[in-house]
Amino acid sequence: MARGRLNSGSKAEAELPKAKINKQSLRKIGRLLSYIRPYKAKFIGGLFFLILSSLVGLAFPGFFGALIDASQGIQRYKFMPADLSSIGKIAIVVLFLQGFVSFFRITWFVQVAENALAALRRDTYFRLITLPMNFFANRRVGELNSRISADLSQIQDTLTTTFAEIIRQVIIMVGGIILLAIVSIKLTAALLIILPFLIGIAIFFGKFIRTLSRQAQDQLAESNTIVEETLQGIANVKAFVNEAFEAGRYQKNLQQVVNIAVKGAKYRGLFGAFIVFCLFGTIFCEIWYGSYLVSIHDNGMTFGKLTTFIIYAAFISAAMGSLPDLYANMQKAVGASERVLEILDETGEDISINSTENLIKQQLYGKISFNNVVFAYPSRPEITVLNDISFDAAAGQRIAIVGPSGSGKSTMAALVLQFYHPQSGTILFDGKPASDYALTDIRNQVAIVPQDVLLFGGTILENIAYGKLDATKEEIIKAAKRANADMFISSFPEGYDTVVGERGVKLSGGQRQRIAIARALLKNPAILILDEATSSLDSESERLVQEALEELMKGRTSIIIAHRLSTIREADKIIVLEKGNIIESGSHAELISNEQGLYRYLSQLQYDVQ
Numbered sequence: 001m002a003r004g005r006l007n008s009g010s011k012a013e014a015e016l017p018k019a020k021i022n023k024q025s026l027r028k029i030g031r032l033l034s035y036i037r038p039y040k041a042k043f044i045g046g047l048f049f050l051i052l053s054s055l056v057g058l059a060f061p062g063f064f065g066a067l068i069d070a071s072q073g074i075q076r077y078k079f080m081p082a083d084l085s086s087i088g089k090i091a092i093v094v095l096f097l098q099g100f101v102s103f104f105r106i107t108w109f110v111q112v113a114e115n116a117l118a119a120l121r122r123d124t125y126f127r128l129i130t131l132p133m134n135f136f137a138n139r140r141v142g143e144l145n146s147r148i149s150a151d152l153s154q155i156q157d158t159l160t161t162t163f164a165e166i167i168r169q170v171i172i173m174v175g176g177i178i179l180l181a182i183v184s185i186k187l188t189a190a191l192l193i194i195l196p197f198l199i200g201i202a203i204f205f206g207k208f209i210r211t212l213s214r215q216a217q218d219q220l221a222e223s224n225t226i227v228e229e230t231l232q233g234i235a236n237v238k239a240f241v242n243e244a245f246e247a248g249r250y251q252k253n254l255q256q257v258v259n260i261a262v263k264g265a266k267y268r269g270l271f272g273a274f275i276v277f278c279l280f281g282t283i284f285c286e287i288w289y290g291s292y293l294v295s296i297h298d299n300g301m302t303f304g305k306l307t308t309f310i311i312y313a314a315f316i317s318a319a320m321g322s323l324p325d326l327y328a329n330m331q332k333a334v335g336a337s338e339r340v341l342e343i344l345d346e347t348g349e350d351i352s353i354n355s356t357e358n359l360i361k362q363q364l365y366g367k368i369s370f371n372n373v374v375f376a377y378p379s380r381p382e383i384t385v386l387n388d389i390s391f392d393a394a395a396g397q398r399i400a401i402v403g404p405s406g407s408g409k410s411t412m413a414a415l416v417l418q419f420y421h422p423q424s425g426t427i428l429f430d431g432k433p434a435s436d437y438a439l440t441d442i443r444n445q446v447a448i449v450p451q452d453v454l455l456f457g458g459t460i461l462e463n464i465a466y467g468k469l470d471a472t473k474e475e476i477i478k479a480a481k482r483a484n485a486d487m488f489i490s491s492f493p494e495g496y497d498t499v500v501g502e503r504g505v506k507l508s509g510g511q512r513q514r515i516a517i518a519r520a521l522l523k524n525p526a527i528l529i530l531d532e533a534t535s536s537l538d539s540e541s542e543r544l545v546q547e548a549l550e551e552l553m554k555g556r557t558s559i560i561i562a563h564r565l566s567t568i569r570e571a572d573k574i575i576v577l578e579k580g581n582i583i584e585s586g587s588h589a590e591l592i593s594n595e596q597g598l599y600r601y602l603s604q605l606q607y608d609v610q
């Protein structure tokens, strides 16, 4: 098993460390059993059939022995007829029974595991997307993705296969040893002296090889990170002509993977040779000693008995050999479960999985106030990003926030959206603290048109409908018309059904913005946040977007994060931020008249440049 993983490890696979299996960890992951509970009957049925099929499986070596002895005229078991055809018939019935039982145990286990896992996946995903923004700041998307894919797949594998295999192999091993002892106590004693010794060495060796293979996985994961990062930032790589540098970096990493893998392969080869030699050696010695016992008719020893014995011995060796790997898989599943539970145990935002519970309960009218808001990102608590910010926006007003890059403009928008909460001070909506509202009430009534509009893979229609999931097609088209988007959408052969996103049509920045505006119009929020695009559009596109924005801002409170000061002259209030402090505020006319002011300076700078 480990071999497969040595070189094929994707990043996700490589990140599956094992955990200790002890009472504590088992109790912890026992909570996941609640996902199996709805399918309890099938699970117990599957378990019963599993035990039954394992026990029936143990009868076969007995049949083989009985057949061989019957061919020599010896009756092996008193309860079984000594003629070949009767034994054959019984064996066929038992085989049929075995097949029947196996069918149900496999399908039932898979049904239980698939259903339980789907529910667990859904809950983990839902918890993940309802976690506060800060959770995401500290983690890489790849890592979170692997929890949903690799960790849950590991749990799934364990539930569908490993768990059943462990039970099966333990039954075979214990049952096999008992039956062996019945066949020949001498041969069993000889086998049990050699086997544990072999298995002890195998486990020790296996552990060592696994450490090496884990190192290879880690190294491979690192090289996969290089691929991921360069592909994500491919434009940067190209722009800096750093292809050769990246290829070199990747190559260096790959070489290390190869070095570790080759080192691992040597030990693995040695291990294989040892197992083959010792395993075959043991079987040979057993046959040798067994044949000797047959030749001296020791304690009624026959060829049939010897055959039964050899097959049991092979069964037991295979079971013992597979247990360490199965156990390692269990350990991985325990580790994976612990990590999934970590997500499930995080406190999510107060959003329900049932969409009707997220409907608006308290109407917002659009008045916003910041009262002495002090804020630092939880991931960087030592840096105060907003310092004692206070301002009021009456319902329907336009408030522009301007200031140099990094001054905290987007952070203010994030606070309005309740992505984060201030360390001190309060944010009020219609005079009431944000905490008096359901989180969904605020987010449902605040819309943001971001700088860089991300469209989901899907049709334009679906993308606009993201603003109001139950919108009718008429509503969507109306919103698109008001957003100046209908014209370009209708010019596509598939119109509103045109697929956009990664696998679809690429839209221009201005077009994407107009889709986002249509989305926001459909949402019909009381408060609007416009994060103005920094990259300027061509003048026609600019006019269309500007017109659409004007339409969108009508009758709502708008907070405009402005990069181009020309667009905010009409704002009711302009707040000038610098290093997280409000250093000026007022109307355009007031601010421009302050000769020493930052606003006037920034305006001059922009007009000089333009």
Ligand SMILES: Nc1ncnc2c1ncn2[C@@H]1O[C@H](COP(=O)(O)OP(=O)(O)OP(=O)(O)O)[C@@H](O)[C@H]1O
Pocket: 137, 377, 379, 380, 385, 403, 404, 405, 406, 407, 408, 409, 410, 411, 412
């Ligand atoms: N998620 C985050 N975690 C930690 N620090 C952050 C985070 N987002 C922003 N910051 C920091 O907060 C400060 C303010 O950032 P913000 O994005 O609010 O500035 P901005 O005025 O909107 O800048 P720009 O005009 O360039 O978009 C910056 O110093 C930035 O590094």
